[in-house]
Structures are given as structure tokens and as C-alpha cells.
Amino acid sequence: MKPVRLAIAGLTACSGCQLTLLNCEDELADVLRRFELVYFPMAQSGGRKEGPFDAALVEGAVSTPADLDMLFSLRNASRLLVAYGTCAAFGGVAAMNNGQSTREELLRTVYGGQGSLPESFAPAPFGNFVSVDWTIRGCPPEKDEVVELLAALLAGTLPPVRSYPVCTECRSRENLCLLLEKGELCLGPVIQGGCNARCPATGIACEGCRGPVREANVAQELELLLERGFGRDEIERRMNRFKPGWDYGQRR
Amino acid sequence: MGSVVEINPLTRLEGHGSVKVYLDGARVERVELHLSESPRLFEALLVGKSYAEVPDIVCRICSLCSTVHKVTALLAVEDALGIEVSERTSLTRELMLNGATVQDHALHLYFLVLPDLLGVQGVAELAGTAPELVKQGLAVKKVGSLIQETVGGRLIHPVNIRLGGLGRAIPKHELTQLRDELRLALPACREVCRLFSTPFPFPRLPEPAFLALEPSSAPLASRRLRLGGDRSFAVREYREHVEETLLPHSNAKLSKVMGVDATVGALARLHHGPALSEGAREIFKAHRHELIGKDIRGNNLAQAIELCDAAERALELVERLLELGAAPEAGIAAAPHGGTGTAACEAPRGVLIHSYSFDDAGICTQADVITPTALNQAAMGRDLLALARGMEGEETARMTAALERLIRCYDPCISCSVHTFPL
Incomplete structure (x- = not known):
């Protein structure tokens, strides 16, 4: 059987969703055996972001042109795109003030009144830009739900949808x-x-x-x-x- | 004829960064370290939030350092509001920090650095070529994770530590289980340093000016920072001594401490002569000559010694908590009032400072976070240039591999670093 080819990456985020995978101490060795980590810069050098991937697990909100480039690139290179965690799914902590302050006000507060500012726009979830095939929620996500998704990918499917509070x-x-x-x-x-x-x-x-x-x-x-x-x-x-x-x- | 060699993205570290080496023929003109993480703007997001919300929000700056961000934020808010905590709460926080150190140093050493030593690209090949080492690394890391999960209620962004106390008392049977697991893991924790005492085969680097909290028998009570051998200042007065400037090519500000490029982290802490646990003290004694007076290449070995220290200390703390017995430590409902609070902790990768001001209703009016990676940025740039110059004329691939490896010595955390003070 051909190994399932994965991309694991982050946009505007704390790396906690990627870390959650590395925190699956009991399952990690098995994951490394069964999947091909084609692109996972946090833990692997020499990756290829061009793919192709069976699934891309991507964390973080989209808040810069570079984020958007990366999101489009991974979407195009992957059969399935997973919004990995709450920032990817809803904007998360980075987006909490979207309704109250403009991005420029926030940037000026941190980077000062004069001079050029880093390019950045109001943090947004993936769904605003691309189609998303699966969502893992949580800040951070539950390890079980990550392992559940990986197991489903091996079986060529996706996990059952949950919908209860x-x-x-x-x-x-x-x-x-x-x-x-x-x-x-x-x-x-x-x-x-x-x-x-x-x-x-x-x-x-x-x-x-x-x-x-x-x-x-x-x-x-x-x-x-x-x-x-x-x-x-x-x-x-x-x-x-x-x-x-x-x-x-x-x-x- | 000028040319540029770029390493983009930097891999096997947290966050987004790149390095550019500007060459004139074979001569290295300059090296730029780009910390290109998207701006996170936490300091701006925190303004307008209540004192009680600050620690829960700010720990989201970084997953690797979420425990120490949360503890530092709690200490800073408690400093502002004049909240005292019990010995049990304090020891519990200390236990969490030690667990985080075990977990984080294990992740960094076994999964991000070890591939360099074995000449592979990363975790995937590592699992193929050195499955036993991967197993060992995971076992060591797991005991750190278990502390976070049991005591903190969650592995990343812990919930159980709160203002003035704890969410729930840790029951005896859970502490006993932790104690047993720690005892089982200790032999492996003491072995870690064997893997990382290999000398780094590259030219000598400039001598660092080490910055760390002054050692104290109660680490959370340390309120002074020491720079080099003889200079120190109160954490509360850090603004007078830490100067930040914007760089055109980085989203993290450049910090100078008392006018010099400070180096923070495990090696800095060991230079300041902390009281180490018994096993770690022995190991440190045996390796002292490879560490003291040496440059940043010794940092990974220093981390391995600290990992052992943190595991042994965690065991002592669990035993002490078992003696104290479980009792509810409900968080204190503080009466909000205006004020400023500042605190510093030692994160796995170095000194972390948080400072907050609140108005009379307890709403945050100013937030400031100075992270270890922002503090290290100047020294990292200096060392990258020195290393690149020291390797002039060598093959490009060899040089870029060495530069990446040097950056991993610092164990940077780039999500953290792009948080900066209003200029």
C-alpha cells in the first residue's frame, strides 16, 4: 500500500496544533511509519511544499499575503485540506478584535506610529478563501481527534461528524x-x-x-x-x- | 560580483524564519536573520481586556512556551493586584514549569537537533535509522507531558493554574502516579547528555554576555536579572535596561540589554551557578569544562543537563506536594484596582518578561511581553555572521547547514519573538 502523503504546516499561529501531533507520544512512531511527511518544516528539513499531498493539515489564521500564498499553494497541492485547529477554522485568538479595531490600529500600537508596518490584514479563517474538507477544532486540538483523523485517512475516509455542546x-x-x-x-x-x-x-x-x-x-x-x-x-x-x-x- | 545565499524556510524550529547571506565573491559581507512570522499583536489585543482574562489569552502566544507564558502572566497580574498565593499553589506552578522544561528540551534535543548529529533530515528518517533513540526521546518527553496533563489539565495552554490558586486540587492517587512515572523516567533523563556532548565542529564564536534570573531557592520568587559576571538589575526596572529597536528585515524587535547583545537560555543559566539537583550536579561537574566560558555551541548540552535537573526537581516537588496533602486552592476573587505588575520567569529558551498596567476597573491599559528569542536575536545575528565569515570559501551547502545548526543551538521560538513593546 502506498503511504499517505501529508503536509503539516502553520500560518499565523502558535504552532500548538502541529505540536499536538508531536505530543502523541504513544502513536508518533506508528504515524511516522505509516505516513510520508512530504512537507513538515517544524520537524523535517528538505520538504517539498509543491506536494502532491493526500492531505494537508494546516493551522493558523490567514493574516498576511504570505499566509494567503501558502494557503493557496497547499490547497492546490493537496487532495484534502484540513483546517487544523480553531484559528484555521474560525480565526481564533488572532481575530478576537476584528469587530473592534482595524488592523492598522493594532499594528501601530505594537510597531509604533512612524515608519512602515508589516503587511497584515484582519485574521480570517480558511473558509473565507478556499474550500475546506475537514475541520479539527480546539485551542489546542484534542490528541484523540488528530489520531482519529489520521486513522480515517489511512482507511481512505474521514471521521464521523460530531455535533453536540x-x-x-x-x-x-x-x-x-x-x-x-x-x-x-x-x-x-x-x-x-x-x-x-x-x-x-x-x-x-x-x-x-x-x-x-x-x-x-x-x-x-x-x-x-x-x-x-x-x-x-x-x-x-x-x-x-x-x-x-x-x-x-x-x-x- | 555580489550574490545572496538564502535559507528559506528555516526548518526544525518553531515558527517562520529565514537567513540571507550576502556574498562578494567568496567574502561574506553580511548575514540577515529574518524572523518573518506574521505579526501576532498580542500586546495590542490585550488592551481593553480584564485582568482575569490576560493569562488565558496571552499563553496563546506560543504553544511550546504556553506554560511559562501563563505562569509569568499570572505572576505579573498578581504583582499588579497584590495577590499572594499559597505554598501549594506556588509549588504546583513550579512543578508545571519543570514539566514544561522536560517536555520542551526533549522535543528540541531528540527531534529537532538529533537529526543534525545523525545526518538525517528530520523525525521521519530518524524513526527509520534510530528507532531506539526515538523511543527513548518519546519516553522522556512523555513524562514531561504527563505533568502538564495531570497538573495543568491540558498539555498545551494549561487551564488548571489560575489567578491566586488552582482550578482543582491534584488528588493523591494522581500525584502518586506522577511520582512513579518520574522515578521510572529518571535513568533515561540522566542519559540524555551523552548524546549531546559531541562538540560542534565549526569555528569558535564570539564570547556571549549571559543574561538570566539570579538563582534562588524559590525560582518563582527571583526578582533580579544578572548580566555577565557582575551586573544585575531588578526585573521591575527592566524598561531602563532593555532597549528595543525595529529592524527593516524582521518582525521581531532587536533588544539590547545594558547596551550589549545578551544571550539567554540554558547555557546562560548554568553560567550563573544555579543550585542543581543531585544527578544534574554530577553531570554538570563532569562536563563543566565544555560549558563554562564557552560559546552558544554548548547550549544543547546545557539543555540536556537542565532536562535531568528538571525531572529530578519535578520528583522532589511531587513528593513535597504529597506531604502537603490535597486541599482546595480556589482562585481568589481579587478586588480590581489600578496598578502595574511585572514578572520574569526562565522559559526553556531563556528569560521571559511580562508587564501589565490596569485601570481602576481592572481593565488592561498596557501590555508588554519580552521573549527569550527577541532577547537572543542580536546575539544570533552576530554569531551567524561570525560563523559565515569563519567558513568563507567553504561549499555553500556546508555553510548553510552549519548556519541552520547554529540557529538550533539557540532553540528559537519565532511565534514568541514577534511580540514587542510599543515604541
């Missing part, structure tokens, strides 16, 4: 409900599960790192939080942390 797994773990019982700003009801309610199980409210669940009742979440005394600003800041531009009127 963090609360589903949180309730089944019998965690104390941080939203209803402790009155904390927990985003569990509107966020896609699959993390086995990792943070609430640690006593930390869901910060929304996996992006919106399909048919999220955003309006109800907003009401619940407002009733508990949180300000609209504070709620929106938290909602925007990993994905800007929620529809607060959405009921399903």
Missing part, C-alpha cells in the same frame, strides 16, 4: 454546573463538544476554544449570562476570544 459531555461526567450552580461565565451550552468537558472538569469555565456548536442557542446563553449579572461587554469579549462575529439573536 460541551454540556453533553460535562453532564455525563457529573461535573458541578459552573453556569447554573456557580453562576460563572461558562460558554459550554454554545460550544462544540469533543473535549470531554476538559476545563469544567478541572473547575474552570468553558472559554469557548472549540468554536460554536451547530444550532447553538446563542440568544438563550446571552440571556442566562445577563440574568446572572454579567455585563454585555464582558460577555461579548469572552464570546469573541476564539471566534469573532456571533449572531446574538440566533435561537437555533
